[in-house]
Amino acid sequence: MGPVTYASLPSPTTSVWHLGPVPLRAYALCILAGVLVAVWISDRRLRARGGPPGLIVDIAVWAVPFGIVGARIYHVITSPDHYFGANGQPLDAFKIWEGGLGVWGSVVGGALGAWIACRRSGLPLMVLGDVVAPGLVLAQGVGRWGNWFNNELYGSETSLPWGLQVHRMGADGRAVDVEPGLYHPTFLYESLWCIGVAVLLIVAERRWRLGGGRVFALYMMGYTLGRAWIEHLRIDEAHHVLGLRLNEWTALVVFLGGLVWFLLQRGKAPARLDYTDDGRIIVLDPDAPAAPAERAEVIEGVDDDEEPESREDAPASAGKTETEAKPERD
Numbered sequence: 001m002g003p004v005t006y007a008s009l010p011s012p013t014t015s016v017w018h019l020g021p022v023p024l025r026a027y028a029l030c031i032l033a034g035v036l037v038a039v040w041i042s043d044r045r046l047r048a049r050g051g052p053p054g055l056i057v058d059i060a061v062w063a064v065p066f067g068i069v070g071a072r073i074y075h076v077i078t079s080p081d082h083y084f085g086a087n088g089q090p091l092d093a094f095k096i097w098e099g100g101l102g103v104w105g106s107v108v109g110g111a112l113g114a115w116i117a118c119r120r121s122g123l124p125l126m127v128l129g130d131v132v133a134p135g136l137v138l139a140q141g142v143g144r145w146g147n148w149f150n151n152e153l154y155g156s157e158t159s160l161p162w163g164l165q166v167h168r169m170g171a172d173g174r175a176v177d178v179e180p181g182l183y184h185p186t187f188l189y190e191s192l193w194c195i196g197v198a199v200l201l202i203v204a205e206r207r208w209r210l211g212g213g214r215v216f217a218l219y220m221m222g223y224t225l226g227r228a229w230i231e232h233l234r235i236d237e238a239h240h241v242l243g244l245r246l247n248e249w250t251a252l253v254v255f256l257g258g259l260v261w262f263l264l265q266r267g268k269a270p271a272r273l274d275y276t277d278d279g280r281i282i283v284l285d286p287d288a289p290a291a292p293a294e295r296a297e298v299i300e301g302v303d304d305d306e307e308p309e310s311r312e313d314a315p316a317s318a319g320k321t322e323t324e325a326k327p328e329r330d
Helices: 028-048 057-080 090-094 104-122 125-144 145-149 186-208 212-233 245-263
Strands: 016-019 023-024 167-168 176-179 274-276 280-284
Touching: 023 028, 028 057, 028 125, 028 145, 057 104, 057 125, 057 167, 104 125, 104 245, 125 145, 125 186, 125 212, 186 212, 212 245
Parallel strands: none
Antiparallel strands: 016 023, 167 176, 274 280
16 A cells, blocks of 8 residues: 555646637746746846846847747757657647747747847847846746646656646646646746746845856756756656756756856956947946946047047037947936
């Protein structure tokens, strides 16, 4: 006779609701909620550094679609049998609403989209990485609840009080039957771990003035440490290399990459920003005295190599650098 269990975590018996003919999928809603959390936090952090309001939204317009496509590509590549195996359904690779996103692909794809957006605005990608890291890891924690609704990606059996009850879900997103036993709620473990990593990033950045991409590197190390042991608990199908799941090896490689970057960028302080009237970003010296509160503007029509004909004709901002020239107060 097995151990007696007095408590357990339930799982939802439905993951899809219908608003008329429109299906509302819990998985998609969790991803959307995570994106909104990341955008809100990152926008506040960028403005605190002197960046323009709304720029994070512009970047998200590029980064989010690229991230979703990258996440799906990674999932399909690392789980090919379901789509291209003997009984695979290749067209299912496009059914992203049924679940199946790889975080590593989302980071790479999102970084590519963010790089394009950064090129357009002049914001250095590493500065953006430091800004978005806490919001990004929180978004991952929120998105993991989509796995709970889908009753998927759980761990091995357990007799712990927080063991997860799991349902077999039908194609319509409703429970068909209950799996026997209780399982490790790996979605919950990862969600809580992500919250802890976000707190770590914010505290470490303030305490040690981390810059130069080191906040993002710390995110890479912190997240992968948790992902490695959580991945080890999971029992869903996965490719194994030398006895470890592929995602465990990926976590190790990402951790080492973050560690190398963190050490190489030692001593870099958080960037301070300013911006012109047309929204172009100006990166200021982080150790220089704080700039005035007004936004910087580019002085048009004045050649830096020319001196005004007389002091009376010289504009008040002549001779100042782009970061020093400010519009006068009304």
